[in-house]
Each structure stands twice: as structure tokens, then as C-alpha cells.
Amino acid sequence: MRIMISADMEGATGVTWTADVEIGTPEWQRLRPVFTGDVNACVAGLHNGGATSVLVNEAHSSQRNILLEDLDTRATMLTGKHKPLSMMQGIDQGIDGVVFLGYHTGAGVDGVLAHTYLPNQITGVWLDGVHASEGRLNAALAHEHGVPVILVTGDDLTCADAHTYAPHARTVAVKDCVSRYAAICKPPTVTAAEITEAATTAMTHAGRTEGTVTPHRIEVEFDAAHLAAATAVIPTVTQLDVRRVGFDADSMTEAMKAFKIVTAIASGATEGSYG
Numbered sequence: 663m664r665i666m667i668s669a670d671m672e673g674a675t676g677v678t679w680t681a682d683v684e685i686g687t688p689e690w691q692r693l694r695p696v697f698t699g700d701v702n703a704c705v706a707g708l709h710n711g712g713a714t715s716v717l718v719n720e721a722h723s724s725q726r727n728i729l730l731e732d733l734d735t736r737a738t739m740l741t742g743k744h745k746p747l748s749m750m751q752g753i754d755q756g757i758d759g760v761v762f763l764g765y766h767t768g769a770g771v772d773g774v775l776a777h778t779y780l781p782n783q784i785t786g787v788w789l790d791g792v793h794a795s796e797g798r799l800n801a802a803l804a805h806e807h808g809v810p811v812i813l814v815t816g817d818d819l820t821c822a823d824a825h826t827y828a829p830h831a832r833t834v835a836v837k838d839c840v841s842r843y844a845a846i847c848k849p850p851t852v853t854a855a856e857i858t859e860a861a862t863t864a865m866t867h868a869g870r871t872e873g874t875v876t877p878h879r880i881e882v883e884f885d886a887a888h889l890a891a892a893t894a895v896i897p898t899v900t901q902l903d904v905r906r907v908g909f910d911a912d913s914m915t916e917a918m919k920a921f922k923i924v925t926a927i928a929s930g931a932t933e934g935s936y937g
């Protein structure tokens with residue numbers, strides 16, 4: 663049983679503030695071991711439940727956050743950029759189950775550090791007409807490869823979101839959202855025990871099936887008009903409204919590659935404090 667952990671940082675134990683997830687800050691340095699602890703708790707549980715190998719795919723920002731020197735020796739880690747499938751790189755390599763660890767809610771809704779890919783410039787994403795978090799997008803990609811989402815960790819609202827796109831997944835709320843930058847947090851030893859227990863039982867849902875490739879449509883709304891105009895130059899992307907673009911793709915894999923380009927161009931077209 664080969665399991666992949668897609669590990670994001672906003673939904674990790676103790677993380678509530680922008681500096682907590684910004685590369686190079688003292689707060690980020692302080693929380694890297696805590697984030698690594700969440701990952702290790704998950705690796706332990708997955709092995710308890712029968713996993714034979716665990717690949718940790720770093721999925722936050724520079725994708726260089728987890729401390730390799732402290733990683734459970736039963737896991738390997740994919741770290742750094744650039745990766746064609748980004749947060750889900752490796753999902754097409756014979757994986758039997760995927761964990762979304764440290765995930766968060768999507769742009770435009772409540773949740774600790776809620777966003778979708780870009781911190782503020784994207785105000786909403788819709789997958790086939792349904793408001794989509796990174797979790798929902800990545801679950802659709804996993805589904806295309808026949809890989810079940812077996813466990814999701816993050817704040818309580820992230821867990822509620824996960825129940826809508828992966829109803830069979832176990833969830834662990836490591837904190838309860840109070841606002842975008844505040845949460846009631848459990849200490850790392852408490853969340854570690856909960857993550858290990860959930861990962862162990864989550865393994866009962868592991869098991870790859872035949873994938874299903876279907877066309878998908880993604881629409882993206884930005885906080886400024888020029889970002890929509892900038893991304894509408896991409897082939898297949900059309901501008902639907904002043905701040906909204908959309909595109910169709912023959913598969914979720916192609917849709918996510920196009921979405922990655924949309925976010926890269928929007929990020930490049932962002933102009934300082936005027937956005």
C-alpha cells in the first residue's frame with residue numbers, strides 16, 4: 663500500500679497568521695518543526711494501518727518547509743519546485759491513497775488563512791460550477807487516477823469542506839476557526855495523537871481503482887480587472903466578466919495545468935499594494 667501525503671502549511675497545528683507561513687520569517691521557522699510533527703504523526707498512523715511506503719509531497723509556497731532531518735525514516739519527501747502536478751505531483755505513480763494534511767478552505771469563504779493558490783488576488787474558484795477549495799480541485803485530480811482521499815487535516819471548516827468532496831475520508835480538526843487570522847488551537851502532542859489515530863483507521867479506505875477521465879471546467883474570479891485581462895491571453899482561457907475567466911479541459915490533469923498557468927500569470931501581473 664503506497665500512500666502520498668500532500669502537505670500544505672496553512673492548516674497545520676498552531677498556524678493562524680500570515681507570518682507563520684511566509685518563508686524566512688522567525689514565525690515560519692518556529693512552526694516548521696510543528697508542521698513536520700503533524701506529518702510524522704500521519705506517517706506513523708499510516709504505517710500502523712498497513713502502509714508500506716509513504717511519499718510526502720511538500721505543497722506549500724516554495725515547497726521547502728518540512729525538516730527532512732526530522733522526518734520519520736519510513737517516509738520519503740518530494741521537496742522544492744517546479745512540479746507539473748504541483749501539490750499532487752506523484753499521484754500518477756501507483757498511489758493507493760492520498761492524505762491532504764494541513765489544508766485550508768478556499769478563496770472567498772471563512773477559514774483560517776483561506777485562499778486558493780494566490781493569497782488574495784483570487785476571490786473564488788469554481789470546478790464544474792461548484793465553489794472549489796484546493797482540496798476539491800486536488801480530490802478531482804486524485805479521482806481521475808482512481809486514488810481515494812483517505813484523510814484530511816486542517817481547521818474545523820476545512821474538515822467540513824472535505825466532507826463535501828471526500829465523504830469517506832477521515833478528518834482531523836487541529837484548530838477551530840475564529841477568523842481568517844485567529845483560531846482556538848490544540849497543542850501539538852494532542853493533535854499528533856489524533857492524527858495518528860485517524861491515519862491508522864483511514865487506511866481501511868485505501869485502495870486504488872480504475873481512474874475516470876472526464877472533461878472539466880474551471881472558472882476563476884480575481885480581485886482586480888487587469889488580472890482577468892492578463893490571464894485571458896492564455897489559449898483556451900476566455901474572459902467571462904470584468905474580473906472572471908473560465909476554461910474547459912479534456913481532463914482534470916489538463917485543467918490543473920491550465921489553472922497553474924492562470925495563477926502564475928496573475929501573480930506576475932500583480933502590481934505591489936495596488937494589486
Ligand SMILES: [Zn+2]
Pocket residue numbers: 670671672721722766779796
Ligand atoms: Zn494551500
